[in-house]
Amino acid sequence: MQIIAIKPTNNPSILKFEFDEFIVRTDNFEFKNIDETQASPLAKQLFFLPFVKTVYLSGNFIAIEKFSIVEWEDVQNEVAEQIGDFINKGGEILIVEEPKNKKIPVTVYAETTPNPAVLKFVCNTLITKTPVEFKNIEETAASPLAKELFMFPFVKEIFIDENYVSITKFAVTEWEEITFELRTFIKGFIENGGTIIDETAILETANHLKQQESYFENLDVTSQQIINIIEEYIKPAVQSDGGNIVFDSYDPTEKRVKVILQGACSGCPSSTFTLKNGIENMLKDMLKDPNIKVEAING
Structure with a gap:
């Protein structure tokens, strides 16, 4: 039994x-x-x-x-x-288990980002449904790939989303010295069936919880409008640059919107300009409120 x-x-x-x-x-x-x-x-x-x-x-x-x-x-x-x-009653769970060493053809190429410390490694396959950021090796319980990447001494931070891995490096080395090595490693890891993200083991961080439907439903109407604008108009452009943006909070008294920047956007020299001249202006225009202010929190 x-x-x-x-x-x-x-x-x-x-x-x-x-x-x-x-x-x-x-x-x-x-x-x-x-x-x-x-x-x-x-x-x-x-x-x-x-x-x-x-x-x-x-x-x-x-x-x-x-x-x-x-x-x-x-x-x-x-x-x-x-x-x-x-x-x-004798029902079968699995008929055949595919061999572990069966390789999956994968293409991985490197893309620059607006942040000179971050490079984006793009795959031709979906690697996660949930964006996750790792600041250090102790946070990698849900990602064997991130754990292995932190073994490289020049890897500072890692952000994984949809079909790419954004890597932030320390300043001790230049990208031309390490890009091929990282690209080859990521390609081999995926081709050999390594686990990139264990979706069931992602920690319930505050950032992750704020992306859940239940959190959205309990927000005020203005906050919901801000999230919808971010998701539809802002996030796709941010993701194309190897980063992510997450709504944090809205203060109706100060008219202040706080957002969390991840991946290539976290610590990017141009992020302040983007916030003020891009995101803030868009929210002012779409919400019909010239007093809206946007403040960034690096994820």
Whole structure:
């Protein structure tokens, strides 16, 4: 009889269902829809539940990401029971495990950013759904790639988002001396199946929590408008430069908007000019309020 333990994660949308033995030994698997579940009859079965968004198989657990139409406390016991019944009746979790050493063709190229201390390494594949910044090696529990990159003595900070890795270097070396080495390492790490970001292990930092839907819903109307403007008009340009911008707060008395700058934008010499002549002017115009002020907090 298989016993399933229900364990929360740092992401409120994702719940772990742990087994008392390993179910996957050679790789991690992620299934985003039922068409991708040829290798996992159990994952296929789970997608018949209308609230299942993504299924992860790794080690001794199954992690499920849900849509917001339900709360976990209402359905988690039913899901655990369904998983247990499926396995106890002889259902297969995985039909075939892909070999760990199977290489995935990847292209990685380097792009300059407005910040001379930061270089952006762009991949031709999605590497994370959640932007994450690492200031030092102690913060890399969710990213084996970031941990390995900090082994290079010239790596100061790392920011990972969608299809790129932004690296901030110390001033002791020049980019022309290290770009090829970093590009080759990142390419090899991804091609050999290394874990870039473990989405279930991302720490619930204040920055991360402020990007959740529940946080947005509890804000005042002006703050929500500011976030929508940032997301639609400002963030794409910032991301193209290898950085990220996150709403922090809005003070209606002082008309002050605080934003957090990450990646190439953090500490960039041109960031002050961009804030005052770009972001601040845009918010003044779109909110019809000439008294709006924008203040940056480096992430």
